[in-house]
Amino acid sequence: MADQPVVVVDQVTKTYGKPNEKQYQALKGINLTVNKGEFVGIMGASGSGKTTLLNILSTLDAPTSGQVTINGQDVTQLRGNQLSDFRAKQIGFIFQDFNLLENLTARENITLPLSLQNVSARQARGAVDKIATTLGIKGVLGHYPTELSGGQKQRVAAARALVQEPAILFGDEPTGALDSTSARELLNTMETLNQDQGVSILLVTHDPFSASYAQRILFIKDGQIGQELVHGDKTQEEFYQEILSTLGTFQQ
Amino acid sequence: MLNKLALGGIRSRFRDYAVLFSGLVISGAIFYMFMALATNSEFIAKNAPVTGANFIFMFGAVLLAIITLVYIVYANTFLMSMRQRDYAMFIMLGAKSNKIGQLIFLETVLIGLMATAVGVIVGIGLTVVTANILMAQLHAPLIGFSGFYLPAVLSTFAFFIVLFVIAAFFNQRRLLKTPILQLLHADQTPNRIKQKRIWFIIQIVGAVVLLAIGYAAMIYIKFFQLLAIPLALVTIVAGTYFLFNSLFVGLIALLKRQERFANKGIRMFTLSQLSFRIRDYTKILSVVAMLFALALGAITIGIGFNHEIPLMASSQSKYDVVLHNPSTNLIRQAEGLTDATKVSYNQKIVGENVYYVDTQVKAHPFLVPKVTGLGESTTRTLNAGAINKDDGSAAMALNEFIPNAREVKTPKVVSAAVFASLKGQTNTIVTYRVPDFVQQYDRIKALVAADDKANKVNTSIPMMNSKFTAYEVINGMFSGLEFMGFFLGLAFLAMLASTLMFKILSGAAYDKSRYLMLQKVGVRPGLLRKSIRQEIGALFLLPGLVGVVHVLFGLQLFRTLMANPYDRIWIPFTIFIVLYALYYGLTVWLYQSIVINKQLAAK
Numbered sequence: 056m057a058d059q060p061v062v063v064v065d066q067v068t069k070t071y072g073k074p075n076e077k078q079y080q081a082l083k084g085i086n087l088t089v090n091k092g093e094f095v096g097i098m099g100a101s102g103s104g105k106t107t108l109l110n111i112l113s114t115l116d117a118p119t120s121g122q123v124t125i126n127g128q129d130v131t132q133l134r135g136n137q138l139s140d141f142r143a144k145q146i147g148f149i150f151q152d153f154n155l156l157e158n159l160t161a162r163e164n165i166t167l168p169l170s171l172q173n174v175s176a177r178q179a180r181g182a183v184d185k186i187a188t189t190l191g192i193k194g195v196l197g198h199y200p201t202e203l204s205g206g207q208k209q210r211v212a213a214a215r216a217l218v219q220e221p222a223i224l225f226g227d228e229p230t231g232a233l234d235s236t237s238a239r240e241l242l243n244t245m246e247t248l249n250q251d252q253g254v255s256i257l258l259v260t261h262d263p264f265s266a267s268y269a270q271r272i273l274f275i276k277d278g279q280i281g282q283e284l285v286h287g288d289k290t291q292e293e294f295y296q297e298i299l300s301t302l303g304t305f306q307q
Numbered sequence: 308m309l310n311k312l313a314l315g316g317i318r319s320r321f322r323d324y325a326v327l328f329s330g331l332v333i334s335g336a337i338f339y340m341f342m343a344l345a346t347n348s349e350f351i352a353k354n355a356p357v358t359g360a361n362f363i364f365m366f367g368a369v370l371l372a373i374i375t376l377v378y379i380v381y382a383n384t385f386l387m388s389m390r391q392r393d394y395a396m397f398i399m400l401g402a403k404s405n406k407i408g409q410l411i412f413l414e415t416v417l418i419g420l421m422a423t424a425v426g427v428i429v430g431i432g433l434t435v436v437t438a439n440i441l442m443a444q445l446h447a448p449l450i451g452f453s454g455f456y457l458p459a460v461l462s463t464f465a466f467f468i469v470l471f472v473i474a475a476f477f478n479q480r481r482l483l484k485t486p487i488l489q490l491l492h493a494d495q496t497p498n499r500i501k502q503k504r505i506w507f508i509i510q511i512v513g514a515v516v517l518l519a520i521g522y523a524a525m526i527y528i529k530f531f532q533l534l535a536i537p538l539a540l541v542t543i544v545a546g547t548y549f550l551f552n553s554l555f556v557g558l559i560a561l562l563k564r565q566e567r568f569a570n571k572g573i574r575m576f577t578l579s580q581l582s583f584r585i586r587d588y589t590k591i592l593s594v595v596a597m598l599f600a601l602a603l604g605a606i607t608i609g610i611g612f613n614h615e616i617p618l619m620a621s622s623q624s625k626y627d628v629v630l631h632n633p634s635t636n637l638i639r640q641a642e643g644l645t646d647a648t649k650v651s652y653n654q655k656i657v658g659e660n661v662y663y664v665d666t667q668v669k670a671h672p673f674l675v676p677k678v679t680g681l682g683e684s685t686t687r688t689l690n691a692g693a694i695n696k697d698d699g700s701a702a703m704a705l706n707e708f709i710p711n712a713r714e715v716k717t718p719k720v721v722s723a724a725v726f727a728s729l730k731g732q733t734n735t736i737v738t739y740r741v742p743d744f745v746q747q748y749d750r751i752k753a754l755v756a757a758d759d760k761a762n763k764v765n766t767s768i769p770m771m772n773s774k775f776t777a778y779e780v781i782n783g784m785f786s787g788l789e790f791m792g793f794f795l796g797l798a799f800l801a802m803l804a805s806t807l808m809f810k811i812l813s814g815a816a817y818d819k820s821r822y823l824m825l826q827k828v829g830v831r832p833g834l835l836r837k838s839i840r841q842e843i844g845a846l847f848l849l850p851g852l853v854g855v856v857h858v859l860f861g862l863q864l865f866r867t868l869m870a871n872p873y874d875r876i877w878i879p880f881t882i883f884i885v886l887y888a889l890y891y892g893l894t895v896w897l898y899q900s901i902v903i904n905k906q907l908a909a910k
Contacts, residue, residue: 113827115827135832136831136832136833139826139829139830139831139832140829140831141829142827142828142829143828143829143830144829146829148827148828154820154824154827156576156579156821156824156825158576158579158580158582158583158821159575159576159579163575163579166570166575167573167575167576167825167828168828168829169570170569170570170571170572170573170574170575171572171573171829171830171834173571173572174570175567175570176566176567176569176570179566179570180566215828216828
């Protein structure tokens, strides 16, 4: 079981537009695998199809053909409430614009996924305290999102995404709205989570620096995966340079 | 080009506009209906003999104008919440701001004018329909009342044009003064609201004390006299405001602190939505509660008077129909009365005395009312002895037995032998009693008319001695009041519920992102729908409950006018609650269709 990949994408295509109208193929047969405990980056320019891919991976959208398996479950077969429940239990999200509920405090925001699964109040409190300590936001749990800095908000979002211990954490440009210090801190935290707690992470970004934290980077262009870079034994600086030069040639 | 863009904006949000437009049409229609009554002084004068009816109507008109104003403000906010992004986009694209200003002005005034025109037409139709229904129900021809009434049309148009021009200026100013960026990202960001504990406690205590004073003023109206009404009005309005501002906020905070309760599903989210809402909604909820009370009160009083009339009529006479020397045809016609108890008497009139046969009276003693209070009476049976020793009250009550009576004669009961020896013509008097007078009104009316005709009674000078004439006279007096009660009540209900609906809907655009986010993290759509039902349910229920309590105390004011203001209050309450619930259902449906997305990936 330990060897079972967390995410398997098999020949996924996505076509927009009805058959008798002008059609646009956003994804043209994507194959990818994320293994348990892996930190994978997906890079690509605007319009390359990376958002479409992420929407399909996170079950927000359905592929036109192909199969997406997350933690052994074929998500393309799920419908209605099953989909909601699957997202609640198996998938964690971090969005660029945080997507916190601004009428709930940080603690209430983080507790929400647990409440959905009717976890007892005492257990929830313990779980929230634990993840908040890990992410270094223990001190701001009583605050409302408007009272937090961008970095703190994203940590709260990360805590909310991780509190129910999902199979995989999806990041959609999580550093996009952060200043460089906060971005670096968040990425370091994600790296720690990945290495110490074994959290599987799939990060979608167009920022080379964010991507350099990944163990493996997939480049997507015009709806297809074009190239793959592996971190391996390289230092982060070397890997970053490699990404930069790959981007330089890949985009052409 | 810009006009095209603006029109395109309308087309793309057609449903939202349809909601806005129909809401404005309803408010226009209601305002017209009310004005058709209020501006028709001839109608008021003829149908409301109570002094001060004009005053009541002026008061009603002012209240309706105020709530219409509030309503237009909310509808306008709803319009702006839909449009501000588009307008900001146009400005960003380089449209001149004064051109945009013109566009906003035009759009607001045009929508307003169209809505008013349609509203007046709908209003005329509704006025005719309701007037006909009510007239049929109340057995009252409303003299001088017509569906189309020019002064009402003019005043409705004048009022709405002024309102919309003001709204247009307001919109124009607001859009052009607000920085573009803020317009583009106009997401509501609630902040922590700090409230001092002391002030909070003062408000709770204030709410309870003020409401207690107001209720006491209404209960002890005899003691407070004329002071009761203004005193109650001021204290109850202030008390209601404090109640919403403190007590309900406190209750929600308390619920949120119960972790066991709050940490189930998305209860915490629902409660938080409510607690942020309620602060924002304090004023509107207080207004809704007050109007709810006024409207429900008006309908209750209207229906109360309606029940009161047959009671008052039966304290005049205990017989539903009395026929004098009826022809066989008329007797046959009277067989048509359902479940009627028929009793016949022989009668001879000699000078100032009216003679009856003792065996007949013994078999069926006369029944006369004994008035015990306002609209309350018990039935007193009169046997031969009681009649012969009478102080004059029996004579009054039995006067309706005399054909074409114009003066009171003394009733006497004598033996059959004595009766036979009396000179004069023997009259046959046939009496009928039915279980429900109002139900058989039409048959009774026909019988009384035939009897009057046969006995050559001059009906232009009604003698209030039969139940039917009493009913007609009292009904004529009160039906105008009933009609106004119904009308005012329904108009207020429609307005207050629409206002609440728009206030809630105008926030829906801001809530969209929250519900989308919740769906993304895996909250079942069914759970979200439930949360919306509960949240909006609380917003409708709280002012409704407060309003009901206000009415229950407020009816005390009418104890001096009615026998029992609480009689059958379930009827108006049911009508009212059903209509209110319909508005609730509509609001939930619209709100859900705005905030719950089927396509998650599109955003």
